Amino acid sequence: MTETTANIGAMAQSSMRRTVWEWDGNYTRSAIDDVRLGLGYWPLWVRLGWQDVMLRYRRSMIGPFWLTISMGIMVFALGFVYGGLFGMELKRYLPFLTIGFLVWGLITAALNEGCQTFIESEGIIRQIDLPLSMFPLRVIWRNLIIFLHNAVIYVVVVAVFNVVLDWSLLLIIPGLFLLLANALWSATLLGILSARFRDLPQIVASVLQVAFFITPIIWMPEAATTRPLLIEANPFYHFIELMRAPMLGHAPTLTNWGVVLVITLLGWGGTFLFYRRFHGRIAYWV
Amino acid sequence: MATSTILLENVWVEYAIYGLANRSLKKTLVGLVSRGRLAREVNEELARVVALKGISLRVDDGDRLGVVGANGAGKTTLLRVMAGALKPARGRIRRVGFTSSLFDVSLGMNSEASGWDNIILRGLYLGLTLLEIRALVDEIADFSGLTPEQLARPVRTYSSGMQVKLAFSISTAVRPDILLLDEWISAGDAAFVEKARQRMNELVDQSRILVFATHYDWLLAGTCNRAICLQDGSIVADGPVADTLAFYHGNQASVG
Secondary structure, rough: OOOOOOHHHHHHHHOOOOEEEOOOOOOOHHHHHHHHHHOOOHHHHHHHHHHHHHHHHHOOOOOHHHHHHHHHHHHHHHHHHHHOOOOOOHOOOOOHHHHHHHHHHHHHHHHHHHHOOOHHHHHHHHHHHOOHHHHHHHHHHHHHHHHHHHHHHHHHHHHOOOOOOOOOHHHHHHHHHHHHHHHHEEEEEHHHHHHHHOHHHHHHHHHHHHHHHHHHOOOHHHOOOOOHHHHHHHHHHHHHHHHHHOOOOOOOOOOHHHHHHHHHHHHHHHHHHHHHHHOHHHHHHH | OOOOEEEEEEEEEEEEEOOOOOOOOOHHHHHHHHOOOOHHOOOOOOOEEEEEEEEEEEOOOOOOEEEOOOOOOOHHHHHHHHHHHOOOOOOEEEEEOOOEEEEOOOOOOOOOEEEEHHHHHHHHHHHOOOHHHHHHHHHHHHHHHHHHHHOOOOOHHHHHHHHHHHHHHHHHOOOOOOOEEEEEOOOOOOOHHHHHHHHHHHHHOOOOEEEEOOOOOHHHHHHHHEEEEEEOOOOEEEEOHHHHHHHHHHHHHOOO
């Protein structure tokens, strides 16, 4: 052995590597192990997520900010057209529209790309025993990177329209945390289901398209006072409001928090049970 | 450090080969709701493959285990189960030792990323820390024979020979306790092939356990000290290499 070549067996204690592996039909233990190991693999999924973003925009000089600019142009164009059509004050309408688009972008990306979570890494999943939980983490991480790039538009809008903010702005921290936590279980669940049922990605895409129009993103909730159920029964509304309210200078309602918390708990609970039962089958389905 | 071992107890691997209709959620739901009157193709019998039928096997420290068998006998499935990628439907597995599988040298390579990036990524895929990878990077670059300028370019711009050399250098840089090989790997032009052969020998010699599936008797005889023969998902022979090979060829002759 050459001197520079490391004997990895001897260094095995120093990292997250799995040196003892057992499979005995104890799904609960192996699912928990998988999640723990997946978190420990953060250097890999963090790097892969960055690479995904960079490669997607590699051929443009400004990188991921290209997306920021195109979203910025769309928001301003829509703002002027719809603001005029609805007869709304731009100062009120444009910040509302911008944040709605930002958050909706994160939600749709998490759900649409979430469907591809395991399919896009099929070669690796079939050959080596990486913790499967790292794949949803990679998808959500790369979309968080894109979201943060897009958030520049919000800063510009706040500055241009003098949006008055207060301490409630700090609530975007728990808000974003909850948003990401839900994105994570959704990507895991949709990723597994899409590996098994290949038409699910199209179904999800169609549902999201409808959801975009029935959720108050380009129209304001006040416009639907005669149909309050349309808003209150729409889970997407509560997720968006969790971010939009503090970013417009007021706190989200207790209903917003309550609905999101219940969905978070149910989603994680259901997804864990599902993951526990089927994580061993993913390599056969992809 | 602890001795390495692979223990398989009554391992069954089975899976369904889904047709187009079974892969469709819409058709599956229609089939369920209509109790099979509509979307009938969903309910047609699926092809179920039983790839491993109750394999029990103990591979100990120092074993160089050869795996022979006809195509479709379950060799690749067995290796993937040992690698931990395929989880068996029934049975138990216990594996002790850092394991590396060399089934596909270019696994996880991204052709849009640079050679350097690919070195780091492969190390991370293996579960190494960035610190450990840093210690290996120079050796990998050196072994591949690629210049630093070439390594800075996207792998997509490489000739196929360069790609293979880099992939080989990366995937053989780490010395595992347990090495899983599906056919011998080799790469590159004449000069590199010799280097690659030496490297593979080192890798095999320094592993505590080798599991090696191949169709070449001479490779098996030269590398292994024990061999099993798989047939239709079961182990039908286990013992010294010469005995297993004799059994395998005798069997083939009587069948064929």
